Amino acid sequence: MRDYGISPAQQDEIWRRWREGESFSLMGRALGTSMHHVRRFLYQSGGVRQAPQLRSKRHLTGSEREEISGGIAAGEPARHLAKRLGRSASTVSREIARNGGRDHYRAAPADVAAYARGRRPKQAELAQQPTPRALMEAKWDLCWSPEQIAGRLRRQFPSDVPMQVSHEAIYLSLFDPRRRQAIDRNLTQKLRTARPMRRPKVARRPTGRGVIRGRVSISTRPAEVEDRTVPGHWEGDLVMGTRPSAVATLVERTSRYATIVALPDGIKAEQVAPHLTRSLLSIPSQLRRTLTWDRGREMAEHQTITAETGMPISLCKPRSPWQRGTNENTNRLLRQYLPKAADLRTFSQADLDAIAHELNHRPRKTHGYRTPAEVYADLLNSGDALTA
Template sequence: MRAGMAAKPSARELGLCTGTVRAYLIRCGGIRPDPRRRAAGRLSLVEREEISRGLAAGESLRVIAAGLGRAPSTVCREVNANGGRRRYRAARADVSAWSRATRPKACKLASRPVLRAVVEAKLTQRWSPQQIAGWLKLTFPDRPEMQVSHESIYRTLFVQSRGALRKELTRYLRTGRVVRRPKGVRLPDGRGGRPNTLHISERPAEAEDRAVPGHWEGDLVFGKNMSPVATLVERKTRFLMLVGLPRGDHRADAVADALAAAITTLPAQLAKSLTWDLGHEMAQHQRLTIQTGVQVYFCDPKSPWQRGSNENANGLLRQYLPRRLDFRALTQADLDLIAAELNGRPRQTLGFKTPSQALAEALR
C-alpha cells in the first residue's frame, strides 16, 4: 500500500476481505510515515569526527573547514554549540543535533481559536481543506495568522493528539475517510467500445484546450438499487448540471431524451459538444444529436480520465448523493439545489472562484 496499491487489490493479494484490511489500517492509524533521514546539507558523524580530530591536533577552524569543504562559519557554529574547542566530542554532538532537529511546534489551529472556528465552519459546509486554505489566502492576504495549509488541516483532523479539530468533522470530507493513505491504483472496469461513435481525438481543438465554454462532459452516477442521475460538467467553467431520469430508467432512449430536455434549456453558445464514456446508456447518441445539435464524442475504453472534470465532479457529488441513497426519491428541484451548492463552492483550478462566477464571466 505504501507503493501505491489500494486496499481492495491488496486484500486480493492476501486472500482477505477488503473490510478486514481497512479495519486493520484504521486501528494502526494509517500507513506508517517514512523514517527520518538526515538532510543532505547537514554535517554527518564522519565530518564531526574530522572536526574533533582537527581540534585535538590544534588546527584552526578555517583549516578544518577547508579540509571538509565546508564554510568556516558552519564549523564555528558546530563547535560553539557543542562545548567549544576543549569540550567538543563528535558522538555527543551528533546525538544532540539529531535531537534538536525534531523541533516540536505547537499546532497552529490549536493556538489560534479564531482561525480554528473559521476552518470548522467551512468544513461543516463541506469545503475541502484545500479549498479552505486557498480561500483563507485570498480573504486574509495580509494576515498570516489567519492562514493555514491544507496539509495542516488534514493532519489535525487525522491525528487527534494535536488537540485542535474534532474527529467527527471527518464526516464532512468528500471521502469520509479517517486516516491518511497513499493514492490507490484504479483497476480497469472492463467496459468495451460502442459502434458508430466519434472518437475523442476528433473533438474540436477549442474543446480540448478549454478556450471557450459550451463543451460538456457527462456520465451517470448510481445510488441504491441502481437508481441513476445524469451529470453534466462544462469543461471551461466546471459548471455542473444534474439531470434526473424518470422512474430511474437508464435505458439509452430515456437517457437521450432526458439529456436533450436539459440541454435545450441552455443558450446556444453553451451547447456545442458532449464527451461521454463507453457506457451502453449512450447508445442513442445520434438521437441526442438530432434533438439538440450537440455532437457526442466518446473516450477510449477503460479511460475515464479523458473526461476528468466530470470524474472529479462525480466524486464531489458523493457527499450529497451517497451510494446507499435511492435517487428515485429525489425530485429535479432537489437535484437543482445540490448542483447550486456545488456551483457555489470555490475550485482550485479556477483560482478559487466558484463555477457560477466563472460561467458568468465566460458569458460576459
C-alpha cells in the same frame, strides 16, 4: 500508541505494504496476525506514520551530562567543563541552571527533562488560533475541502499571515494523533471520502463499456475543445446508486459548472434520452456546442439527442475515462452527496439542483479560488461565449 502485539519489524512492514495500497486482510496474512489488529494499528495513527524522535548532534548527550555532574562534584568551573567537552561555556552554564543549579544537578533527571522538552510536535498552531479554526469549521459545514479552505483564506487575507494555513497542516490536524487537539477528529466525516485516516492513492483498472451503433469518435471533436479557451463544450456520464438507480451529470469544461439530471424512469437509452435532452435544451444556446460522453449503452440514442439539441455527441475510447476528466472529477465530488449505496430515485430534481448549486458555489483552485458559478456567469455575459 498501542502496538496490538505487532513488533517494530512488523510495523515497518505494515507501513511499507500500506504505501503500496495492500488490503488489511493481505497484510494480516503476510504478517501472521489478525487483520483487525493491523486495521486498529493504522487507525489510531490516522494513516500517518510518526517519525521517531531523534536528538540533534548539537544537543548535549547523556554521557556529556555525566561528565558535567562529575565535574560539579569535583568543584570544577563551568568554563573548564565546557572546554573539556568541546562546548561553549554558555551551553554548560544554562544546562546546570535549568536543572537545579550546582547543588541539585543530576545527570539522569537532566537527560530525561531535556528529552521531554524536545518532544515534537509542539501544540499545533491551529490549536492556538481560534479565529482561523472557527472559519475552517464553518466552511466544513459547506463541505469545502482543506485545499479549498486554505486557498480561500490566502485569497481573503493576503497580508494576514496568522489567518493563513496550508491544506497539509489541516489534513495533519485531522489525521495525526499528535495534532488532533487542534481540530475535532469527527470533522473527518465532512471530508469527501469520510475516511478517518489517510489512504495511499491506488490506481483502479478501468473497464470497458458496450458498443453503440453510429457512434462518433472523440477524435472528431473540434480542436478548440482541448484548450478550454472556447466555452460551451460539455462532458457527461451517469452516476450510479443502487441499481438500477442513477442520475446524469453534465459539466462545462471551461467553467467546471455542473448540472445534475434526475432519471426517475431508469437507465436504458430510451429512458435517459428525454431527460437529458430537456436538460441540454435548458442551456443557453451560446453555451451549447458539443457533448463528450462515456461509452455507455445509455447513450445508444445519441443521434436523436443530437438532432433535437444541435449538439454533436462524441464518445470516449474504451477504458479511457481521462478523456472526460472534468466530468470524472465532478462525479467524484458528487459522491459526497450521492453515495453508491443510496437509491438515487429518491432524489427529486429539486434535490439535485440544490446539490449542484452547492457544488457550483465552492471555490476552485484552477480558477484562482473563484467559483464555477462566477466563471459561468462571466462566460454568459462575455463576447467570447457568443462567438460561433
